[in-house]
Amino acid sequence: MSLELISVMGDAGVPANTPAPSLAPEQLLEIYRVMVLTRLLDDRAMKLQRQGRIGFYVPALGQEASHIGTAAALTADDWVFPSYRDPGIALLRGVGVVELLHQCYGNSTDHTLGRQMPVHYSFKKIRLVSISSPIGTQIAQAAGAAMAMKIRKEPHVAITYFGDGSTSSNDFHAGLNFAGVFAAPCIFVCENNGWAISVPLEGQTASATMAAKAEAYGMPGVRVDGNDVLAVYAATHEAVERARVGHGPTLIETITFRMGGHSSSDDASRYRDPKVCEIWAKRDPIDRFKAWLEGKKLLKVAQEQAIRDRCEQELKEAIDAAEKVGPPAVSTMFDDVYATRTTQQDEQWAELKDALKRGVVAKGHHGEFPL
Amino acid sequence: MPVMTMVEAINDALRVEMRRDPRVVLLGEDVGVKGGVFGCSAGLWKEFGGDRVMDTPLSESGIVGAAIGMALYGLVPVAEIQFSDFIYPAFDQIVSEAAKMRYRSGGEYTVPMTIRTPIGGGIRGGHYHSQSPEAYFAHTPGLKVVVPSTPSDAKGLLLASIRDPDPVLFMEPKLVYRTLKEEVPEGEHVVEIGKARVVRSGKDVTLIAWGGMVGMCEKAAAKCAEEGIDCEIIDVRTIVPLDEATILESVKKTGRAVIVYEAPKTGGFGGEISAILAEKAIEWLEAPILRVTGFDTPFPYTLESVYLPEPGRIREAVLKVVRF
Ligand SMILES: Cc1ncc(C[n+]2csc(CCOP(=O)(O)OP(=O)(O)O)c2C)c(N)n1
Ligand SMILES: [Mg+2]
Numbered sequence: 001m002s003l004e005l006i007s008v009m010g011d012a013g014v015p016a017n018t019p020a021p022s023l024a025p026e027q028l029l030e031i032y033r034v035m036v037l038t039r040l041l042d043d044r045a046m047k048l049q050r051q052g053r054i055g056f057y058v059p060a061l062g063q064e065a066s067h068i069g070t071a072a073a074l075t076a077d078d079w080v081f082p083s084y085r086d087p088g089i090a091l092l093r094g095v096g097v098v099e100l101l102h103q104c105y106g107n108s109t110d111h112t113l114g115r116q117m118p119v120h121y122s123f124k125k126i127r128l129v130s131i132s133s134p135i136g137t138q139i140a141q142a143a144g145a146a147m148a149m150k151i152r153k154e155p156h157v158a159i160t161y162f163g164d165g166s167t168s169s170n171d172f173h174a175g176l177n178f179a180g181v182f183a184a185p186c187i188f189v190c191e192n193n194g195w196a197i198s199v200p201l202e203g204q205t206a207s208a209t210m211a212a213k214a215e216a217y218g219m220p221g222v223r224v225d226g227n228d229v230l231a232v233y234a235a236t237h238e239a240v241e242r243a244r245v246g247h248g249p250t251l252i253e254t255i256t257f258r259m260g261g262h263s264s265s266d267d268a269s270r271y272r273d274p275k276v277c278e279i280w281a282k283r284d285p286i287d288r289f290k291a292w293l294e295g296k297k298l299l300k301v302a303q304e305q306a307i308r309d310r311c312e313q314e315l316k317e318a319i320d321a322a323e324k325v326g327p328p329a330v331s332t333m334f335d336d337v338y339a340t341r342t343t344q345q346d347e348q349w350a351e352l353k354d355a356l357k358r359g360v361v362a363k364g365h366h367g368e369f370p371l
Numbered sequence: 372m373p374v375m376t377m378v379e380a381i382n383d384a385l386r387v388e389m390r391r392d393p394r395v396v397l398l399g400e401d402v403g404v405k406g407g408v409f410g411c412s413a414g415l416w417k418e419f420g421g422d423r424v425m426d427t428p429l430s431e432s433g434i435v436g437a438a439i440g441m442a443l444y445g446l447v448p449v450a451e452i453q454f455s456d457f458i459y460p461a462f463d464q465i466v467s468e469a470a471k472m473r474y475r476s477g478g479e480y481t482v483p484m485t486i487r488t489p490i491g492g493g494i495r496g497g498h499y500h501s502q503s504p505e506a507y508f509a510h511t512p513g514l515k516v517v518v519p520s521t522p523s524d525a526k527g528l529l530l531a532s533i534r535d536p537d538p539v540l541f542m543e544p545k546l547v548y549r550t551l552k553e554e555v556p557e558g559e560h561v562v563e564i565g566k567a568r569v570v571r572s573g574k575d576v577t578l579i580a581w582g583g584m585v586g587m588c589e590k591a592a593a594k595c596a597e598e599g600i601d602c603e604i605i606d607v608r609t610i611v612p613l614d615e616a617t618i619l620e621s622v623k624k625t626g627r628a629v630i631v632y633e634a635p636k637t638g639g640f641g642g643e644i645s646a647i648l649a650e651k652a653i654e655w656l657e658a659p660i661l662r663v664t665g666f667d668t669p670f671p672y673t674l675e676s677v678y679l680p681e682p683g684r685i686r687e688a689v690l691k692v693v694r695f
Contacts, residue, residue, distance in 0.1 A: 134499060361681060
């Protein structure tokens with residue numbers, strides 16, 4: 001099995017070995033815009049977290065190409081089972097940044113009603129399945145969705161995203177094994193960013209590569225420069241084409257780097273040398289894509305600035321909008337646990353409501369919660 | 372005596388035991404170089420090295436399964452599960468394997484292993500960084516379940532757990548991790564497993580709690596005292612084995628019981644305590660046994676403070692049983 005790193009743009013030490021995918025200029029610029037928007041959202045959200053305006057955040061800094069470039073190779077009918085570090089997928093599939101911010105604020109406009117921590121999005125309208133914290137669970141679920149697509153003879157694919165650390169989870173094994181056995185149209189994207197919180201890659205696997213694991217499950221495994229958005233697109237496009245015509249799953253390992261801390265709760269300087277970040281900063285996926293677009297005369301300086309300005313404006317408006325909305329009503333806590341509430345839940349809510357009305361319960365983080 | 376937080380007391384207990392017993396090893400995600408996501412194992416990797424403090428791959432079944440193997444072979448492993456919300460991939464290893472090894476091998480093989488894991492709300496962690504899953508595990512013969520509520524007990528009970536001949540699930544309330552400081556004895560300090568603690572004595576009502584809810588009961592009791600109601604508080608400390616004697620003695624004295632726990636009400640361990648009181652103390656009861664608990668919903672993010680039992684709701688229950 002070839003484990004050569006797929007590269008379109010080339011990079012110091014990595015020769016370009018794959019032709020650029022045939023994407024229209026508008027498509028290329030749209031991918032670029034979403035990468036920039038994701039970067040700006042990241043920066044702003046980390047600041048909001050530091051200011052105590054949102055409770056938590058997971059930066060995707062440095063991994064924009066890896067998740068946005070892969071997702072760009074899908075159609076709207078395909079299903080996505082992402083991890084918590086892939087916000088650009090929702091943006092690329094048409095969700096407004098304001099919707100992400102409502103979720104991060106956990107307010108009453110968030111259609112998941114502040115039930116989960118920030119960045120644990122869920123958008124059925126774009127076939128993006130609810131993100132959970134437990135590592136690896138989405139991998140087996142994606143295999144199942146892909147099996148269902150095959151059973152129904154529909155030409156869609158399921159794609160799932162997970163980190164290098166996640167390859168140690170039980171569900172990584174289960175998911176790849178099922179997809180392999182049932183030849184399911186599933187694309188497994190391992191975003192190898194070198195770290196699982198404080199544990200470096202070599203503490204996770206003794207395998208030379210993550211892509212090599214594909215062989216054991218009877219599917220192709222490819223390695224791609226995860227900071228080269230066009231290479232990532234090309235690798236995914238090929239895998240999707242195979243899956244759509246019944247040739248089964250693929251494991252794609254994107255080689256990238258987690259430039260920030262694991263999350264807003266983590267201080268990476270406690271366990272890794274900041275110097276490695278300098279090396280990776282030179283391989284920044286947005287800088288490289290920008291240079292490539294400029295070289296092809298597809299992006300002018302003024303145009304780039306206009307894209308940034310628009311993203312900034314959209315973000316500013318989104319933050320203003322999300323800040324204005326209050327917390328969800330307490331009653332909503334009991335909704336959606338089951339299709340209909342149990343008698344026990346009814347009784348618990350009645351008691352709680354009565355206590356809240358009488359001012360018995362202490363005020364919450366946002367002040368008074370509406371009933 | 373040094374003053375410590377619960378995190379520091381746990382760290383101290385691990386250090387004391389690792390220095391005393393070379394068989395003790397730590398393993399888990401981020402426990403080594405980083406010293407644990409909450410800092411419970413800070414400095415230990417430096418002091419004892421990578422053979423005794425192991426950063427493992429990201430697999431809870433791997434962590435617990437490997438710890439079982441180490442224990443069978445003669446080591447004394449202390450495994451960390453980063454959050455109890457992530458313990459479920461290891462459920463099989465804990466429930467089917469660790470808990471049943473002694474029984475199924477006719478006592479030949481034993482698993483003297485401790486699994487440390489943070490539980491409960493209080494850090495705005497939503498569904499997956501807030502759960503209190505003690506009841507699932509209390510339902511497993513062969514496994515001990517310990518939940519300290521103070522720094523000093525955390526140290527004493529952790530030392531007892533590591534030295535216990537059976538597997539112990541040691542659940543650490545995040546709500547208390549850094550909020551409570553107290554004097555903790557240096558060096559040796561063992562608190563016996565299976566003994567509840569009378570936190571506050573009183574004559575009118577018995578409040579029964581564990582972990583993060585003990586502090587909530589203390590606040591509620593202080594409020595009730597202003598209103599002339601004298602609460603006794605029992606910190607259960609070990610869910611399994613349960614110190615029924617201390618609980619029964621208290622309830623027979625006060626005639627009233629309010630049980631407080633963070634987990635969803637249905638199927639929570641407080642139901643078991645309530646059943647024991649109904650079986651063994653019904654003649655002494657002056658009022659129904661009440662429970663103040665989390666709700667039958669996943670643990671919410673924004674509405675965390677409404678979900679968690681707090682002094683206001685506890686006081687309400689106290690008034691109810693006193694006025695019954
Ligand atoms: C089952 C489980 N165990 C532990 C955790 C805690 N945890 C959250 S993220 C993480 C590291 C994940 O690393 P990786 O899969 O490489 O993804 P990355 O964060 O690098 O994107 C850990 C240990 C968890 N969420 N779920
Ligand atoms: Mg990683």
